[in-house]
Amino acid sequence: MKVALLGGTGAVGQRFVSMLSGHPWFDLTVITGKTSVGRRYGDLKWILEGEVPEEFRDLVIAENSIESLRGVDLVFSALPSREAREFERELMKRGIPLVSNASALRMDPLVPLVIPEVNPDHLSLIERQVELGIGPAATDPNCTTTVMTLPLKPLHEAYTLKRLNVASYQALSGAGYPGVPSYDAIDNVIPFIPGEEEKVQNESRKILGAIERGEIRMADFEVQATCVRVPVLDGHTVAIHAEFEEEVDPEEAANLLEGFRSEPQELELPTAPEQPIHVRTEPDRPQPRYDRNEEGGMSVVVGRIRRGSNRRSLLLTVVGHNTIRGAAGQAILLAELMRAKKLI
Ligand SMILES: NC(=O)c1ccc[n+]([C@@H]2O[C@H](COP(=O)([O-])OP(=O)(O)OC[C@H]3O[C@@H](n4cnc5c(N)ncnc54)[C@H](OP(=O)(O)O)[C@@H]3O)[C@@H](O)[C@H]2O)c1
Incomplete structure (x- = not known):
C-alpha cells in the first residue's frame, strides 16, 4: 500500500519514518509538514539514533493538503492536535483511510480508539463509518x-x-x-x-x-x-x-x-x-x-x-x-491489524 505521513518531521513523525523504512506492506511515498515544506527530508534535523533512512533522503516535504495525497491508499497522521482537527475530519468525509496519533478524533463515538492487543473488536465501529459513507478512520491513544x-x-x-x-x-x-x-x-x-x-x-x-x-x-x-x-x-x-x-x-x-x-x-x-x-x-x-x-x-x-x-x-x-509503543509503532501495528482484517 502507498502511504502518506502527515507531520512527518517531528518527534513522532521521525519514528514513523524510521519504522516504515523497509516495511513489508507499507510504502511511504508522501511526507507532509508545515515549516519544512519544499525541503529534502535528508536535509532536516534528524533527532533519532543513526541516520535518516536512505530511501527517504530525497523525498521532498509536501504541503498538508488533499492534493498532496493523490494516489495514496492510507494516511498516517502525526499532526499536532490543533492542526489535525479539521484536516482529519475532511479525510474522513472524503473516504481517505486514516490512522491517526493525534487526539482530535479519539473521543468521537464513531471512531475506534485502539490498542491493537487490548480492544481490536472496537474496529467494528468502522462498519458504521462505511454505512455513513465516511472513513475508514481509526486512532491510537495518548x-x-x-x-x-x-x-x-x-x-x-x-x-x-x-x-x-x-x-x-x-x-x-x-x-x-x-x-x-x-x-x-x-x-x-x-x-x-x-x-x-x-x-x-x-x-x-x-x-x-x-x-x-x-x-x-x-x-x-x-x-x-x-x-x-x-x-x-x-x-x-x-x-x-x-x-x-x-x-x-x-x-x-x-x-x-x-x-x-x-x-x-x-x-x-x-x-x-x-x-x-x-x-x-x-x-x-x-x-x-x-x-x-x-x-x-x-x-x-x-x-x-x-x-x-x-x-x-x-x-x-x-x-x-512513548514514541514507539505510545505513538508511531502502535499506529503502524494498528494499520497492520486493519489490513489483516481487510478494513483498509
Ligand atoms: N511525542 C509523543 O510521545 C506523542 C505520543 C503520542 C501522540 N503524540 C501526538 O502526535 C502528534 C505529533 O507530536 P510530536 O511530538 O511529533 O510533535 P512535534 O515534534 O512538535 O512535531 C510536529 C510536526 O507537525 C508538523 N506540522 C505542524 N503543523 C502542521 C501543519 N499545519 N501541516 C502539516 N504538518 C504540520 C511539523 O512540521 P514542520 O516541521 O514542517 O513544521 C512537525 O513535523 C501530536 O498530535 C501529539 O499529541 C505524540
Missing part, C-alpha cells in the same frame, strides 16, 4: 494511556476494575521537538502537562469499554491521574494503584501479565512484539533507560507488582516507549 492500559487489560479481564489512581513520570520527547525548554526541564520535575490527565482518564475508559449494539459503552471504573514531566529523554513510567471488586493475588496478576497475548501475536503482524507485556521481578525495575526498548520499544515492562492496603488492591509500575 502515549501515557497506552503504557498504562496495556497491562490493565488482562487484569480487567480476570477481575473487575473499580478504581484507578495513577501517577505518570513522562519523558521529554512526549512534548515533541524541541519541546520543553532545557531551562525548565533540567534539574526539575514539572507537575502539570496540559490536557494529559483528562486524556488518561477518558481514553482508558473508552478503550476498556464494551461494544454494545454498535456503540461503545465506556468502562465504569473511576480514574484519577497526576501527570508529571521528568528529565528523561524517552520512555514514560506510570505508577498504578488499581482497586478491584474481587481479591487479587499479586503472583497470579504477574502470571496473567506475562502470559498475555492477543490478535496481533496470533496474526503474526510485522510490527507485533512476541510478548506485549514483560514482567521484571527485581525491586528496582522497570526503569526507562533500561526497559523502554524491550522488543524494539513495542512491549511495555511491568514490575513492583505488590499488594496495596487491602486484598482487593494492587500496585504496579510500568514503563513503555
Whole structure:
C-alpha cells in the first residue's frame, strides 16, 4: 500500500519514518509538514539514533493538503492536535483511510480508539463509518494511556476494575521537538502537562469499554491521574494503584501479565512484539533507560507488582516507549491489524 505521513518531521513523525523504512506492506511515498515544506527530508534535523533512512533522503516535504495525497491508499497522521482537527475530519468525509496519533478524533463515538492487543473488536465501529459513507478512520491513544492500559487489560479481564489512581513520570520527547525548554526541564520535575490527565482518564475508559449494539459503552471504573514531566529523554513510567471488586493475588496478576497475548501475536503482524507485556521481578525495575526498548520499544515492562492496603488492591509500575509503543509503532501495528482484517 502507498502511504502518506502527515507531520512527518517531528518527534513522532521521525519514528514513523524510521519504522516504515523497509516495511513489508507499507510504502511511504508522501511526507507532509508545515515549516519544512519544499525541503529534502535528508536535509532536516534528524533527532533519532543513526541516520535518516536512505530511501527517504530525497523525498521532498509536501504541503498538508488533499492534493498532496493523490494516489495514496492510507494516511498516517502525526499532526499536532490543533492542526489535525479539521484536516482529519475532511479525510474522513472524503473516504481517505486514516490512522491517526493525534487526539482530535479519539473521543468521537464513531471512531475506534485502539490498542491493537487490548480492544481490536472496537474496529467494528468502522462498519458504521462505511454505512455513513465516511472513513475508514481509526486512532491510537495518548502515549501515557497506552503504557498504562496495556497491562490493565488482562487484569480487567480476570477481575473487575473499580478504581484507578495513577501517577505518570513522562519523558521529554512526549512534548515533541524541541519541546520543553532545557531551562525548565533540567534539574526539575514539572507537575502539570496540559490536557494529559483528562486524556488518561477518558481514553482508558473508552478503550476498556464494551461494544454494545454498535456503540461503545465506556468502562465504569473511576480514574484519577497526576501527570508529571521528568528529565528523561524517552520512555514514560506510570505508577498504578488499581482497586478491584474481587481479591487479587499479586503472583497470579504477574502470571496473567506475562502470559498475555492477543490478535496481533496470533496474526503474526510485522510490527507485533512476541510478548506485549514483560514482567521484571527485581525491586528496582522497570526503569526507562533500561526497559523502554524491550522488543524494539513495542512491549511495555511491568514490575513492583505488590499488594496495596487491602486484598482487593494492587500496585504496579510500568514503563513503555512513548514514541514507539505510545505513538508511531502502535499506529503502524494498528494499520497492520486493519489490513489483516481487510478494513483498509
Ligand atoms: N511525542 C509523543 O510521545 C506523542 C505520543 C503520542 C501522540 N503524540 C501526538 O502526535 C502528534 C505529533 O507530536 P510530536 O511530538 O511529533 O510533535 P512535534 O515534534 O512538535 O512535531 C510536529 C510536526 O507537525 C508538523 N506540522 C505542524 N503543523 C502542521 C501543519 N499545519 N501541516 C502539516 N504538518 C504540520 C511539523 O512540521 P514542520 O516541521 O514542517 O513544521 C512537525 O513535523 C501530536 O498530535 C501529539 O499529541 C505524540
